[in-house]
Amino acid sequence: MYRCILAGLGGQGLFWLREVRKRNDCEIVAYVEPSSANQQRAIEQHGVPKERLFASLDDALEKVQADFVLDVTPPAVHHVIAEKAFAAGLHVLEEKPLSDNYATAKRVVEQGLKHGCKHMITQNYRFGSFPRTTRRLLAEGKIGKPGQCDIRFYIPWADIPGSHYVTQPYMLINDMMVHHFDMLRYVLGTEPESVQAITWNHPWGWHKGDAAHSIVFFYPDGLIATHVACGCAVGSQTGWNGDWRIEGPKGSIDWDKHQMTYSHLHRVEQPVQEKIEPLEVPPAHQAILDEFFTAIREDRDPECSAADNLKSLAMVFAAIKSAQEGRKVSLKEIG
Ligand SMILES: NC(=O)c1ccc[n+]([C@@H]2O[C@H](COP(=O)([O-])OP(=O)(O)OC[C@H]3O[C@@H](n4cnc5c(N)ncnc54)[C@H](O)[C@@H]3O)[C@@H](O)[C@H]2O)c1
Numbered sequence: 001m002y003r004c005i006l007a008g009l010g011g012q013g014l015f016w017l018r019e020v021r022k023r024n025d026c027e028i029v030a031y032v033e034p035s036s037a038n039q040q041r042a043i044e045q046h047g048v049p050k051e052r053l054f055a056s057l058d059d060a061l062e063k064v065q066a067d068f069v070l071d072v073t074p075p076a077v078h079h080v081i082a083e084k085a086f087a088a089g090l091h092v093l094e095e096k097p098l099s100d101n102y103a104t105a106k107r108v109v110e111q112g113l114k115h116g117c118k119h120m121i122t123q124n125y126r127f128g129s130f131p132r133t134t135r136r137l138l139a140e141g142k143i144g145k146p147g148q149c150d151i152r153f154y155i156p157w158a159d160i161p162g163s164h165y166v167t168q169p170y171m172l173i174n175d176m177m178v179h180h181f182d183m184l185r186y187v188l189g190t191e192p193e194s195v196q197a198i199t200w201n202h203p204w205g206w207h208k209g210d211a212a213h214s215i216v217f218f219y220p221d222g223l224i225a226t227h228v229a230c231g232c233a234v235g236s237q238t239g240w241n242g243d244w245r246i247e248g249p250k251g252s253i254d255w256d257k258h259q260m261t262y263s264h265l266h267r268v269e270q271p272v273q274e275k276i277e278p279l280e281v282p283p284a285h286q287a288i289l290d291e292f293f294t295a296i297r298e299d300r301d302p303e304c305s306a307a308d309n310l311k312s313l314a315m316v317f318a319a320i321k322s323a324q325e326g327r328k329v330s331l332k333e334i335g
Pocket of ligand 1: 013
């Protein structure tokens with residue numbers, strides 16, 4: 001039985017609480033939440049036992065024995081939780097983004113490695129059936145070597161007044177697009193070498209920081225990936241994965257929120273446009289917990305280890321730097 005300290009009982013913390021409760025190999029031995037309003041909500045509406053609820057991780061670590069911390073605090077707090085957990089010899093399963101600062105992220109990853117603790121980031125999007133299926137099809141050569149990948153994202157994202165999503169700059173890229181950039185790495189199986197980005201905001205939007213962008217990633221072999229987003233979209237919506245199109249010499253793979261398609265239409269005797277049956281995959285958050293526990297048991301790096309996740313985070317910070325400085329930025333400048 002893996003003993004968990006759940007840190008952060010905001011919206012996503014309560015989601016994780018329900019996910020952990022579905023399992024029989026994990027129990028929550030302590031909860032950490034400094035906000036009295038959120039403590040009260042957790043006790044009254046979510047059955048969190050008062051005697052197991054602490055205002056700080058230090059208090060919890062004094063009172064309980066645990067195996068890992070599930071960190072669902074805001075990004076600026078992640079390193080505080082992780083460093084305390086590592087110092088106590090605990091593994092850390094931590095919500096994305098690893099941090100709101102790249103240098104801090106790097107330092108905390110080194111701390112985890114130094115203490116020999118597992119440190120995994122919950123990039124749940126890549127565990128979905130469309131990315132899993134696409135990665136496999138690309139590896140099998142379905143469309144040949146991809147030359148272009150285009151993603152579009154139109155969602156009324158994070159509209160809770162006063163939350164860090166709304167008040168802090170570049171939150172759409174830092175907090176949300178880290179999922180898409182991580183999926184790009186997973187699906188395409190390759191790393192970009194530079195990025196050019198522009199960002200802007202719309203007068204009707206609710207974010208203080210820029211919530212719309214056009215970003216181009218350049219890969220060493222000529223592959224180009226584009227990402228266009230509006231996080232204050234009030235019209236039609238894509239799914240949360242965004243709409244994807246990957247183009248290769250033998251056709252394209254397309255997804256929207258409903259289906260995946262393979263097409264090869266140009267100058268072929270038999271034009272093809274067919275629905276792709278996606279792989280059946282377990283629910284993403286359960287798959288993440290399975291992977292984390294297996295990595296602990298087998299004493300190996302988990303998929304989405306924090307060390308690997310630095311590469312997804314570097315894409316975030318390189319895109320932000322490019323937007324701020326109005327120039328193409330090499331990924332090497334970040335990491
Ligand atoms: N993977 C996903 O799809 C997904 C979805 C939503 C949120 N998230 C991530 O989950 C994290 C939390 O997001 P949220 O929407 O729940 O934010 P939130 O602001 O609603 O909740 C964060 C909670 O952490 C608490 N907190 C602050 N400092 C703390 C500390 N030192 N110790 C313990 N708790 C502390 C806050 O009081 C708050 O209750 C973020 O990193 C966010 O990006 C991920």
